[in-house]
Amino acid sequence: MIYLDNAATTFPKAPGTLERAVERYRELGVSPGRGNHDLAMRASDAVEEVRARVSAFLGAPDPERVAFGSNATDALNTAILGLVRPGDHVVATRLDHNSVLRPLHHLAETGAIEWDAAPFDERGIVTADAVEALLRPATRLVVMTHASNVIGTVQPVAEVARRCAARGIPLLVDAAQSAGQVPIDMAAMGISALAFTGHKSLYGPSGIGGLVVMPSLEVETSRFGGTGMDSASLTHSQGYPLRLEAGTLNLLGVLGLGEGLGFVEGEGVEAIHAREASLLTRLRDGLAEIDGVTLYRAEGDLSDRVAVLACNVAGVHPQDVGAILDGDFDVAVRVGVHCAPLVHRDLGTIDRGAVRFSLGAFTTAADVDAAVAAMRTIAAG
Ligand SMILES: Cc1ncc(COP(=O)(O)O)c(C=O)c1O
Numbered sequence: 479m480i481y482l483d484n485a486a487t488t489f490p491k492a493p494g495t496l497e498r499a500v501e502r503y504r505e506l507g508v509s510p511g512r513g514n515h516d517l518a519m520r521a522s523d524a525v526e527e528v529r530a531r532v533s534a535f536l537g538a539p540d541p542e543r544v545a546f547g548s549n550a551t552d553a554l555n556t557a558i559l560g561l562v563r564p565g566d567h568v569v570a571t572r573l574d575h576n577s578v579l580r581p582l583h584h585l586a587e588t589g590a591i592e593w594d595a596a597p598f599d600e601r602g603i604v605t606a607d608a609v610e611a612l613l614r615p616a617t618r619l620v621v622m623t624h625a626s627n628v629i630g631t632v633q634p635v636a637e638v639a640r641r642c643a644a645r646g647i648p649l650l651v652d653a654a655q656s657a658g659q660v661p662i663d664m665a666a667m668g669i670s671a672l673a674f675t676g677h678k679s680l681y682g683p684s685g686i687g688g689l690v691v692m693p694s695l696e697v698e699t700s701r702f703g704g705t706g707m708d709s710a711s712l713t714h715s716q717g718y719p720l721r722l723e724a725g726t727l728n729l730l731g732v733l734g735l736g737e738g739l740g741f742v743e744g745e746g747v748e749a750i751h752a753r754e755a756s757l758l759t760r761l762r763d764g765l766a767e768i769d770g771v772t773l774y775r776a777e778g779d780l781s782d783r784v785a786v787l788a789c790n791v792a793g794v795h796p797q798d799v800g801a802i803l804d805g806d807f808d809v810a811v812r813v814g815v816h817c818a819p820l821v822h823r824d825l826g827t828i829d830r831g832a833v834r835f836s837l838g839a840f841t842t843a844a845d846v847d848a849a850v851a852a853m854r855t856i857a858a859g
Contacts, residue, residue: 480809481843485627485655485786487677488503492741492839495681499734509726512706513595514757518768519730528736529719536653537663538690545722546688546732550654551577556649556722558621561671566618568593571604572820573626573633578652579672579820582621590813595820596622602631602775606638606760613645620649628821628834630758630786632660638666643756648695654678656846658742659751659784664697669696670695676731679750679784681839682738689722691842697722737759745839753790754837757846761787761835764850770857774825776828777822785837786814790827791857799833799856807852811835 480490502524510521538544538755547553558581562568568585570578571831572595585591596608609620620642627630639649648670654663657672657677663731672690692736703724705715715721742750759780765771770792791799800813814831815822821829835849 479805481850482837482841482845482849483566483810483812484834484841485678485784485834486812487743488679488681488838489791490778490840491683491738491809492681495737495741496683496734499683499730499737501693502733507729509706510729511720511727517583522753523728525727525732527780528732528838531739532674532688533690535580535662535743536657536674536690537567537665537667538672538692539665540693541716543691543693543719544688545691545719546683546686546727547723548731549677549687550652550673550675553675553687554578554621554650554652555581556689557671557691557697558585559700560722561648561695562591563618564590565616566591566613567616569596569609569612569617570594571596571598571622571633572824573598573604573628573631574623574818574820575652575654576628576817576819577654578621578623579680586646592616594751598821598824599632600775602626602629602786603792604633604638606634606641607752609638611642613641614734617647619777620647621652622649623654624662625653625660625784625786626818626821627655627786628782628788628816628818628825628832630780631686632656632782633812635669639670642670643668655784655786658747661747663688663749664692666827667683671697673767676735676738679742679838680735681741682735683731686728686735691718696796699724699801701719703837719724750839752781754839754841755781755783757837757841759844759845760787761846761850764846765789765853768850768854771853774827785841787835788825788832788833789835790830791853791858794856796831796833799853802856803849803852805834807848809849809852
């Protein structure tokens with residue numbers, strides 16, 4: 479099987495990583511942060527070690543401000559619900575995923591907030607000017623995806639952060655598609671808070687992710703429960719990370735994330751990115767030569783993209799393209815509207831969606847060539 483659905487989740491994971499995580503869980507699998515016995519302390523130490531690695535990897539100064547959750551969606555909800563208040567205005571972008579758009583839409587529907595979405599341009603970029611044009615005195619938060627999960631473009635978050643900082647507005651970045659594929663230095667880029675997910679380009683298992691918060695920002699607690707600390711009090715612990723972590727942690731997920739991170743660090747983000755960008759260009763060049771294939775925002779130099787490409791075949795429904803790729807050619811892709819409805823509205827693909835190819839660290843040139851050949855056959859009818 480040729481797996482080209484890595485933007486949904488990377489598959490396979492790196493050799494040995496899952497086995498090592500399970501082995502450590504077998505040794506340490508008690509409740510971290512709950513109890514003073516030796517094993518609980520060792521489990522806590524293992525979690526803190528991964529926290530420190532995540533913060534170093536993302537250029538955040540304080541490991542305590544890495545709050546683990548179940549995925550990017552969870553982290554984005556935690557951040558949005560913990561930052562905005564009734565009467566606030568929020569700016570997002572039209573490239574954003576439903577994990578940003580739906581919390582904002584929900585808050586707006588209840589009458590709590592107003593929000594706007596900045597448009598992307600012909601290159602698939604949301605410029606800092608486009609974001610700045612929507613800022614109001616009541617704007618409390620700017621939130622944007624770092625890399626589009628539909629067209630793969632990487633956004634100028636550092637420039638947006640500069641404009642936000644000039645007005646004292648925090649920038650929340652959705653790094654679900656970028657972490658592990660694009661170098662991130664939160665401090666240097668001026669990012670106030672960042673949501674990541676473990677199971678995509680960090681090569682961890684599903685069910686683990688987190689929110690990283692810079693010391694300049696406070697995120698209020700929006701979910702309450704046991705933390706293993708201050709247990710006599712009815713008030714949820716207010717120190718980081720417990721302020722944003724309620725309930726028993728996904729220890730197996732944290733260990734798996736640590737192993738995945740180890741793989742990414744070993745390969746090097748720049749090296750992974752360069753390899754995938756070159757395969758992405760090979761894929762684009764191959765598809766661009768096929769009559770009847772429309773590519774979305776895939777012109778020119780792709781070296782600064784994440785390895786995601788959306789297209790359609792004239793006269794063939796994307797669901798059918800996906801079914802034929804799968805059934806006849808053993809190529810797995812994602813088809814439809816990719817949880818980012820405003821992108822599809824702007825591309826004119828909201829009704830049927832698109833076929834999305836997404837590459838990973840284990841994709842080969844032969845995989846790409848086989849996918850292009852399959853698409854040529856489909857387009858020829
Ligand atoms: C840009 C973007 N943001 C957020 C998410 C949500 O990630 P998760 O499902 O791991 O919460 C995704 C997943 O597809 C994504 O592509």
